[in-house]
Amino acid sequence: MYDKYSMVADEFISDDEINETLKYADENKSNRELLSAILDKARKRKGLDHREASVLLACDLPDINDEIFRLAGEIKKDFYGDRIVMFAPLYLSNYCVNGCVYCPYHAKNKHIARKKLTQDEIRAEVIALQDMGHKRLALETGEDPVNCPIEYVLESIKTIYSIKHKNGAIRRVNVNIAATTVENYRKLKEAGIGTYILFQETYHKKSYLQLHPTGPKHDYNYHTEAMDRAMEGGIDDVGCGVLFGLELYRYEFAGLLKHAEHLEAVHGVGPHTISVPRIKHADDIDPSVFDNGIDDETFLKIIACIRVAVPYTGMIISTRENKNVRERALKAGISQISGGSRTSVGGYAEEEEEDENSSQFDVSDNRTLDEVVKWLIDLGYVPSFCTACYREGRTGDRFMSLCKSGQIQNCCLPNALMTLKEYLMDYASPETRKAGEELIMREVDDIPNPRTREFAERHLEEIGNGERDFRF
Ligand code: SF4
Numbered sequence: 166m167y168d169k170y171s172m173v174a175d176e177f178i179s180d181d182e183i184n185e186t187l188k189y190a191d192e193n194k195s196n197r198e199l200l201s202a203i204l205d206k207a208r209k210r211k212g213l214d215h216r217e218a219s220v221l222l223a224c225d226l227p228d229i230n231d232e233i234f235r236l237a238g239e240i241k242k243d244f245y246g247d248r249i250v251m252f253a254p255l256y257l258s259n260y261c262v263n264g265c266v267y268c269p270y271h272a273k274n275k276h277i278a279r280k281k282l283t284q285d286e287i288r289a290e291v292i293a294l295q296d297m298g299h300k301r302l303a304l305e306t307g308e309d310p311v312n313c314p315i316e317y318v319l320e321s322i323k324t325i326y327s328i329k330h331k332n333g334a335i336r337r338v339n340v341n342i343a344a345t346t347v348e349n350y351r352k353l354k355e356a357g358i359g360t361y362i363l364f365q366e367t368y369h370k371k372s373y374l375q376l377h378p379t380g381p382k383h384d385y386n387y388h389t390e391a392m393d394r395a396m397e398g399g400i401d402d403v404g405c406g407v408l409f410g411l412e413l414y415r416y417e418f419a420g421l422l423k424h425a426e427h428l429e430a431v432h433g434v435g436p437h438t439i440s441v442p443r444i445k446h447a448d449d450i451d452p453s454v455f456d457n458g459i460d461d462e463t464f465l466k467i468i469a470c471i472r473v474a475v476p477y478t479g480m481i482i483s484t485r486e487n488k489n490v491r492e493r494a495l496k497a498g499i500s501q502i503s504g505g506s507r508t509s510v511g512g513y514a515e516e517e518e519e520d521e522n523s524s525q526f527d528v529s530d531n532r533t534l535d536e537v538v539k540w541l542i543d544l545g546y547v548p549s550f551c552t553a554c555y556r557e558g559r560t561g562d563r564f565m566s567l568c569k570s571g572q573i574q575n576c577c578l579p580n581a582l583m584t585l586k587e588y589l590m591d592y593a594s595p596e597t598r599k600a601g602e603e604l605i606m607r608e609v610d611d612i613p614n615p616r617t618r619e620f621a622e623r624h625l626e627e628i629g630n631g632e633r634d635f636r637f
C-alpha cells in the first residue's frame with residue numbers, strides 16, 4: 166500500500182503505485198488538456214508531484230516537449246540565476262564488500278588495484294585539489310567495515326578541513342558513503358559534513374536485489390530508508406540519485422520523485438540535491454550489457470522534468486558526461502558540476518600507471534578545472550565556489566526558506582562573484598582571469614539590493630588586494 170508518510174521503503178516507494186503512475190502517464194501522454202494544466206501548475210514554481218511529472222516525461226507532443234524545456238530553463242534561471250556550483254570528487258578507498266554488478270569496485274573483482282589513502286596521502290590529494298582552486302569536495306568510498314570503517318572516514322574529514330595550503334581551503338565536505346546507522350550519521354554530522362549523498366541506484370526492488378546479489382547493500386529496505394536515518398542523525402541536507410541505465414528510466418524517475426515527496430512529508434524538507442549519473446564503461450564493466458541505457462535526448466528530458474518538478478533542489482552532473490551533453494544539461498536544469506575530476510583513489514596527486522587503474526568509471530570530460538571555468542564563463546554562466554549556506558548554518562529547511570523567499574539572488578550572486586574572484590586571483594590562467602573579471606563587472610550590476618551590491622563591490626576590491634573568505 167502506498168503511503169508517503171510510512172517509514173517502510175516498500176510503502177513510501179510502492180511498486181504498485183509506480184506501475185499505476187506509469188500506466189496513467191501512458192494513457193495521458195498525448196492528452197493536451199491535461200498536459201497544459203500540468204504545465205500551468207509548474208509555471209507557479211511550486212513543483213509537481215510524481216504523477217504529474219511522469220505525464221510530462223511520457224509526453225509525445227513535440228510542442229509540449231519544447232515548452233517543458235523552455236520552462237525548465239526559465240525556472241532554473243529564476244532560482245539559480247547564471248550560477249553553477251563547482252565541486253570535485255575525492256576517492257578515499259575502493260575496498261568494497263558488496264557485489265554491485267555495475268561497479269568495478271565489486272568484491273569479486275580481483276584484478277582492480279585496491280587502494281586506501283593514508284592521512285598523508287589525503288593531505289597530498291587535498292593540496293592538489295586546493296591548488297586547482299576547489300573549495301567543495303564529495304568524498305567517495307566503497308563499503309568495507311574492516312578497511313574503511315567510520316572512524317577512518319571521520320579522521321579523513323578532519324584532515325581535509327585542517328589543510329590550509331597557500332590561500333586554499335576545503336570549506337564543504339559532502340560525503341558519499343554506504344548506508345549506515347543513525348549513530349554513524351550523527352558522527353558524520355558532528356564532523357561537519359555538508360550533504361550526505363547516497364544513490365539509490367534503482368528503486369525497482371526486484372532489479373535491485375539482482376543487481377546487488379551479495380553484501381550488506383543487498384538489503385533494499387535498509388538502503389532505501391538510509392536518508393531517514395541520516396535525517397534522524399541530524400543531517401538535514403541529503404542528496405539522492407539513481408544510476409540511469411539499470412532499470413526503465415520512467416520507473417526510476419517516479420521512484421526518485423516519490424522518495425523526495427516522502428522526505429518532504431516526513432522531515433519537512435526534500436533532498437538538497439539530485440544527481441543524474443548514467444552507467445558508463447569502467448574496468449570490467451561494459452554498459453551495453455545493461456539493456457535500459459538511455460539516449461542523450463531522453464536523458465536531457467529527464468533533467469528538464471526533474472527541474473520542473475522540484476524547482477528548489479540542486480541538480481548535479483559529473484564528468485561521466487561529455488562536454489556537449491553537459492552544456493545541454495546546464496540549459497535543461499543542472500546547477501552543479503564537477504571539474505578536473507579524477508575517479509581513481511589518489512588520482513590528483515599522482516598519475517596512475519596503466520596497470521594500476523583504480524577508477525570507478527571512465528571520465529568523459531577530461532578538461533582541467535581552469536578549462537571548465539573558462540568554458541562556463543564563455544557560455545555566460547558564473548562558476549561559483551560558494552559554500553556559505555553550510556558555514557552559516559543555512560541547511561535543511563533554513564536553506565529551503567532562503568530559496569522560497571526569493572532572496573537567493575541577493576545572497577548567492579554576491580557569494581558566487583566573490584568566490585569566483587578568489588579563484589581568478591589565486592588559480593586561473595591569464596585568459597580565464599580576463600574573461601572572469603569582465604563577467605564579474607557585468608554581473609555585479611545584477612545584484613538587486615543596492616546595499617548588498619555595495620557590500621559585494623567593496624569585498625571584491627578587498628579580494629583583489631589579497632583578502633579572502635567573505636560571505637553572506
Ligand atoms: S557501487 Fe559502491 S557499494 Fe557497490 S561495489 Fe561500487 S563502491 Fe561498492
Ligand code: SF4
Binds near residue numbers: 250573576581
Ligand atoms: S549562498 Fe548558499 S545557496 Fe547560495 S550558492 Fe552559496 S551555498 Fe549555495
